[in-house]
Amino acid sequence: MTNVVKVTRKTPVLQAPAFGCLKGVPAVNITRGCLHACVYCYARGFSEAPPKGEIHLYYNLPEVLKRELDCKRKWPRWVAFSTASDPFQALEEVLAVTYRVMELLLRRGIGVSFLTKGEIPPDFVALFRRYPDQVTARIGLTTMDNARRRLLEPQAPPPGRRLAAIRNLREAGIPVSVRLDPIIAGVSDGMEGLENLLVRLRDLGVKNLSLSYLVLRPGVMKQIAAELPPALSRRLLAPYLNQPWQRIITSARTRLLPREWRQRHSQEVKHLAAGLGLQVRLCGCKNPDLEWESCEPWDGRIRSGPEQMAPLFLMAEKKESA
Numbered sequence: 001m002t003n004v005v006k007v008t009r010k011t012p013v014l015q016a017p018a019f020g021c022l023k024g025v026p027a028v029n030i031t032r033g034c035l036h037a038c039v040y041c042y043a044r045g046f047s048e049a050p051p052k053g054e055i056h057l058y059y060n061l062p063e064v065l066k067r068e069l070d071c072k073r074k075w076p077r078w079v080a081f082s083t084a085s086d087p088f089q090a091l092e093e094v095l096a097v098t099y100r101v102m103e104l105l106l107r108r109g110i111g112v113s114f115l116t117k118g119e120i121p122p123d124f125v126a127l128f129r130r131y132p133d134q135v136t137a138r139i140g141l142t143t144m145d146n147a148r149r150r151l152l153e154p155q156a157p158p159p160g161r162r163l164a165a166i167r168n169l170r171e172a173g174i175p176v177s178v179r180l181d182p183i184i185a186g187v188s189d190g191m192e193g194l195e196n197l198l199v200r201l202r203d204l205g206v207k208n209l210s211l212s213y214l215v216l217r218p219g220v221m222k223q224i225a226a227e228l229p230p231a232l233s234r235r236l237l238a239p240y241l242n243q244p245w246q247r248i249i250t251s252a253r254t255r256l257l258p259r260e261w262r263q264r265h266s267q268e269v270k271h272l273a274a275g276l277g278l279q280v281r282l283c284g285c286k287n288p289d290l291e292w293e294s295c296e297p298w299d300g301r302i303r304s305g306p307e308q309m310a311p312l313f314l315m316a317e318k319k320e321s322a
Helices: 061-071 092-107 122-129 146-152 159-171 191-203 218-227 230-240 259-274 312-321
Strands: 003-007 054-058 078-081 111-116 135-140 176-183 208-213 246-248 251-254 279-282
Touching: 003 092, 054 092, 061 092, 078 092, 092 111, 092 122, 122 159, 135 159, 146 159, 159 176, 159 191, 176 191, 176 259, 191 259, 208 259, 218 230, 259 279
Parallel strands: 003 054, 078 111, 111 135, 135 176, 176 208, 208 279
Antiparallel strands: 246 251
């Protein structure tokens, strides 16, 4: 049972992360904390993260965002969801806020990009169908083995439901890419399992994927040790134990898999994908010691052009309502 605590959003909504592919693109989190409770989630280790079994919902987010947009002369072209939670958590209150926020942005001509492991309800698909040029979707998926999913992502939807989300979005005309992250050495890195996954994605019409591997911060290591069976957690953590701590994205205490292993495995995945007509890009932010590749899935759409001017009819509407 997940306890949803309603909290007020007091700070500006449209704040842009200062890292990687999202640099300069405002990012929105509907909640603090996430229903899916993935054992590898770095956001669970944040000092402000709620305790396990609880999420904090920014219930006033639509009103705060509307006021913020009404006060801006220029609006962002795109807004990304989410950097530290999931916009499609299977909780009615969360989905209601997510819908209102996304609808508000889309109606004003602002594009919506999201990364999710969740199911996407039909009313969202119907909304996105009306704005196909303003929506881009990424689905997080690293295994077709549901038993492994239950261990690693205990409250996230099964792989089959995520494949259904891809099919529904594509039928609605929405661009969809898939994020293979995290691939976990000794758990989800086998080529046979990855080939099965890639074939399913190809058959759904997916063309582009991004790839990365589990990165370990101290908090993630504690979660893995506490929440996975001891033999599995030891096998998962073993390749990292002699690796140095280094700065990755915003964390100065992060361990990566050995460079040579990541380089070899990523090339094998790319080769396998190429044979199926798929393009795979390695996440540069999480692999800074390898040749840089942007895993931005939007083919330049999000960064095309400066911020847009607020439409005149909306500016006039604001004056009349003032």
